[in-house]
Amino acid sequence: MSMSEILALLREHLxxxxxxxxxxxxLVSAFAARTETRRQRRLQTERLRQSIDAASLEWGNHAIDALGRAAMFARTRHLQANDATFAGGKTSLLIGLSALVERGRMFFPNLNADNKGADKDGAYRGHRPPILDAIMWAYFELDAMHREGGPTGDNSAEFIEDCRRLMVSELQAHLDPRRLDKVVERYDDQTQANRRDAIDRATALKARLETRRPGLVLDAPRAPDTQSETMQ
Known part of the structure; x- marks a missing residue:
């Protein structure tokens, strides 16, 4: 077929x-639009992740500072001028630690919320994650501490420092840039090995606290993480 015939055929069926x-x-426009939409969604998700990561990092900085001040307070408690000064300083630190736990729930929701505390408000169902447990154990240690007598200030400081180290380690895992899921799932979907290790460490700190401070009423014992066990 010649070129003229082809052109004639095209004109016939224009x-x-x-x-x-x-x-x-x-078709090409739809494909391009779909690709651009996906790109924009990825950008929006990344901006959201960066915004929430910045907020959780700010929270973590406050927590590190509060635990550091609590440890120093424990280490220097015998230098307080009198019992009233000691009580005032301790109360201020306790208020700060308690507030940090409540604010931390915005970034680190309770684990296994469907299996425990169905009668509680939504934010308090399930088990606190280890990152908030660490702050709570430091809170209880500080609350039980006296200006004179009992475990030495240095021992209390060491315990609070161990709580701080666990908190920092968990915060670092939470902020890991390789995790691509949304923030809540990102913390909840840590590798099972990392989760078990963190829970074991938090439980060990709790046991030490109970030994150090007999009679303290703490949370009910943590139920076994059946999901973790099945994935071993």
Whole structure:
């Protein structure tokens, strides 16, 4: 078929050619639009992650500072001028630690919320994650501490420092840039090995606290993480 015949055929079926061309253009445009939409969604998700990561990092900085001040307070408690000064300083630190736990729930929701505390408000169902446990154990240690007598200030400081180290380690895991899921799931979907290790460490700190401070009423014992066990 010659070129002139081909052109003649195209002119005869011009409407078909236009329709096919329009369909191809529409198909290419739809593909480009879909690709751009996905790209924009990825950018929006990343901006959201960065915003929440910045907020959780700010929370973590306050927690590190509060635990550091609590440890120093324990280490220097015998230098307080009198019992009233000691009580005032301790109360201020306790208020700060308690507030940090409550604010931390915005970033680190309770684990296994469907299996415990169905009668409680939503934020308090399930088990606190280890990162908040660490702050709570430091809170209880500080609350039980006296200006004179009992475990030495240095021992209390060492315990609070161990709580701080666990908190920092968990915060670092939470902020790991390789995790691509949304923030809540990102913490909840840590590798099972890391989760078991963190829970074991938090439980060990709790046991030490109970030994150090007999009679303290702490949370009910943590139920076994059946999901972790099944994935061993």
């Amino acid at each position: 409407d078909v050619v236009i329709a096919i061309g329009s369909a191809l253009v529409a």
